Amino acid sequence: MKITQLNVYDVDLRHRAPAHNLIVIEIETDEGISGIGEVAMSYGVGAKSVIPVLETLAKKFLIGQSPFDSERIFQQCFDNSYWARGRSLAIYGAMSAIDMALWDIKGKSLNLPIYQLMGGKCRDSIRLYANHWYFDAWRPEEFAENALRVVEDGYTGLKFDPFKMSPQGEKSTPSRPVSKEWGDMAIARVKAVREAVGEHIDIMLDLHGCLNVSDAIKWGRQLEAFNPGGFNSEVQR
Structure with missing residues (x-):
């Protein structure tokens, strides 16, 4: 062949x-x-x-x-x-x-x-998390509503970028440094999602490498309160 x-x-x-x-x-x-x-x-x-x-x-x-x-x-x-x-x-x-x-x-x-x-399967099933569910959301309550639909579909984990700056949904880079307005918006979105889905759902935050070191520390400390399951991000240097 x-x-x-x-x-x-x-x-x-x-x-x-x-x-x-x-x-x-x-x-x-x-x-x-x-x-x-x-x-x-x-x-x-x-x-x-x-x-x-x-x-x-x-x-x-x-x-x-x-x-x-x-x-x-x-x-x-x-x-x-x-x-x-x-x-x-x-x-x-x-x-x-x-x-x-x-x-x-x-x-x-x-x-x-x-x-x-490739050596045979190691398991019969694999856990999935939901992504892209938040692209049409803008206000914190819209994030919460979309997250609830994801959970209703059977997902026990979800990932999103709370710092997105466009209502149209495309990925975008926040201004550097992140303004208090956008930082507060991101915190409010994560808070709304956590309160909507409860503590038994894993939340993962994908920050798309958009935060510099000081902002990652500043906003990351505030995000800890909502018990995110993991961060998928690169810190800019």
């Missing part, structure tokens, strides 16, 4: 929340089996920058190769790219999508689920 072609599907979903630009790839083979992969970085400014990277990697390292040599293909992409060694998100996004599609081909060819090829 040999790889014959890579197709890129640019699915522009920026007209609706969460405003992503979905990029999906399909790798075809000479035996009629194809695999699907997704570029996880396809949102925000530069979302389409991965497309020419995908096309270049396909031409240099994919066409004519066996999809079962996915590890070698991955290593070739890494070793022969200066930007892969420099941790370029576009390169890594492309390599990840290609690797995903190659595993998909292997699973279909062997008629086995991918988890069995």
Whole structure:
């Protein structure tokens, strides 16, 4: 089995929340089996920058190769790219999508689920948390109402960015330093959500790397009162 072609599907979903630009790839083979992969970085400014990277990697390292040599293909992409060694998100996004599609081909060819090829499953179920549920919320009470709907759907954990600054719902970066107005708004949103869902629901705060060190300390101390289950953020230095 040999790889014959890579197709890129640019699915522009920026007209609706969460405003992503979905990029999906399909790798075809000479035996009629194809695999699907997704570029996880396809949102925000530069979302389409991965497309020419995908096309270049396909031409240099994919066409004519066996999809079962996915590890070698991955290593070739890494070793022969200066930007892969420099941790370029576009390169890594492309390599990840290609690797995903190659595993998909292997699973279909062997008629086995991918988890069995990777060593077998470790559990029968996995806990999920809800995300993107807050994109159309603005006032604290709207956050609370949306959070309750999430809990009613059966989720026991939810993640959100209380510092978002746009009623339209897209991710946005607060001014630096965070003003008292926006900081108080963020605290009020978290307070409203915690009071709505109760203490048995895990709350995770995704701050999108937007807080500097002093703001992370200042507002983080206030957020502790609402017992967030975890922070998914990077502090700017």
